[in-house]
Amino acid sequence: MRPEEGADMRCPWCGTQDTRVVDSRPAEDRTAIRRRRECASCSRRFTTFERGQGAFLRVIKRDGAKEPYERQKLVDGVRKSIKNRPVTEEQVAALADRVEEALRRAGPEVTTQELGLEVLSHLRPLDEVAYLRFASVYKDFQEITDFERELGLMLQKRKPKPKRERKRKRPASRR
Numbered sequence: 269m270r271p272e273e274g275a276d277m278r279c280p281w282c283g284t285q286d287t288r289v290v291d292s293r294p295a296e297d298r299t300a301i302r303r304r305r306e307c308a309s310c311s312r313r314f315t316t317f318e319r320g321q322g323a324f325l326r327v328i329k330r331d332g333a334k335e336p337y338e339r340q341k342l343v344d345g346v347r348k349s350i351k352n353r354p355v356t357e358e359q360v361a362a363l364a365d366r367v368e369e370a371l372r373r374a375g376p377e378v379t380t381q382e383l384g385l386e387v388l389s390h391l392r393p394l395d396e397v398a399y400l401r402f403a404s405v406y407k408d409f410q411e412i413t414d415f416e417r418e419l420g421l422m423l424q425k426r427k428p429k430p431k432r433e434r435k436r437k438r439p440a441s442r443r
């Protein structure tokens with residue numbers, strides 16, 4: 269399940285390939301990702317600097333422009349969606365790791381849509397409200413997709429009974 273990663277990510281202590289990411293952040297010069305990994309076999313931890321295709325993702329925006337993937341942007345987006353929700357920073361970090369692992373397998377270039385859907389698939393089991401919030405933001409810059417239909421079904425099932433719904437009126441976005 270981890271073709272190109274295997275070789276470099278082996279545990280330096282016992283050589284097993286089965287390691288888990290416990291923390292990751294961009295290296296200082298931002299040309300690599302620094303990860304703390306924990307060995308599933310001997311439980312010792314080590315640091316890797318992951319570079320190259322798998323490590324460094326590029327995001328293709330809807331207008332076709334490409335930009336380097338930035339973990340911070342993803343984390344910021346998720347943080348907004350979990351405001352006042354019982355989701356911890358650790359859970360957000362773990363979510364970001366899982367999203368990155370999945371995207372690295374799909375990469376080195378991923379679309380914003382793939383990125384958004386990947387976040388949603390991991391956010392959903394964590395917190396439904398956060399999921400819906402993230403989805404509503406995400407929808408702003410995405411085409412209509414199957415996802416939207418799914419969201420509609422989900423909202424129907426919830427049958428919300430708000431005592432008093434406050435509608436925030438915002439002017440239609442213009443630029």
Ligand SMILES: [Zn+2]
Pocket residue numbers: 279280281282283284307308309310311312
């Ligand atoms: Zn080990």
